[in-house]
Amino acid sequence: MFSKTKKTERIDPEQREQYEYARARIKQKKRLMQHFIVFLVGSVLLIIINPVLGVGKEFFIQNWFVWAILIWVFLFLIHVFNVFITNKFMGKEWETRQLEKLKAQQSARITELKKQAVQEVTVAEVKAARPDEFPDTDSLKKNNPSNPTAENEL
Missing domain, CATH: 1.10.287 (Helix Hairpins)
Known part of the structure; x- marks a missing residue:
């Protein structure tokens, strides 16, 4: 005891x-x-x-x-x-195979999203570091004659 x-x-x-x-x-x-x-x-x-x-x-x-x-x-x-x-x-074997397959698809999608996020962060950092090389996108929209909303904004 x-x-x-x-x-x-x-x-x-x-x-x-x-x-x-x-x-x-x-x-x-x-x-x-x-x-x-x-x-x-x-x-x-x-x-x-x-x-x-x-x-x-x-x-x-x-x-x-x-x-x-x-x-x-x-x-x-x-x-x-x-x-x-x-x-x-x-x-059970079929279940395990399907589970592994879904996990692989999810991890591939997560990896893809991470790459996309890193790429977007890198572009944002470059734009922030050199604002003179990248013109403001709002001013481009206003000066674009093919943009019908540009006239309404002026």
Whole structure:
């Protein structure tokens, strides 16, 4: 209780991320298995309800339970596709690649903006250092005959 040595194992962030990803995948697969079990039980119940108990004989479609089961199979196949196929194409590796790609684009844009800012500051410093070499842009606008607003300003 009052020992001087505390043994705590720390998990580095990469291992923690892998652990969280593994937990999420296990949870996906567990929900898929639950869906499969509910599908089996529900299908058996639908088969029992219609022919055995006679529920739904007044419907337009005689064997409606078959269509209900087919729709449910379709939904289950979408779930399987999402868990096993989509996750392989758009899994953790895909996310990481997309993140790196966006980071590279952002850093390229930031570098471009920095260059532009440095260039603008340099031009402003040169103009400030030698005002006689760079005429005032306002006076150029007023003397320019192609500028229609120059006449209104005079």
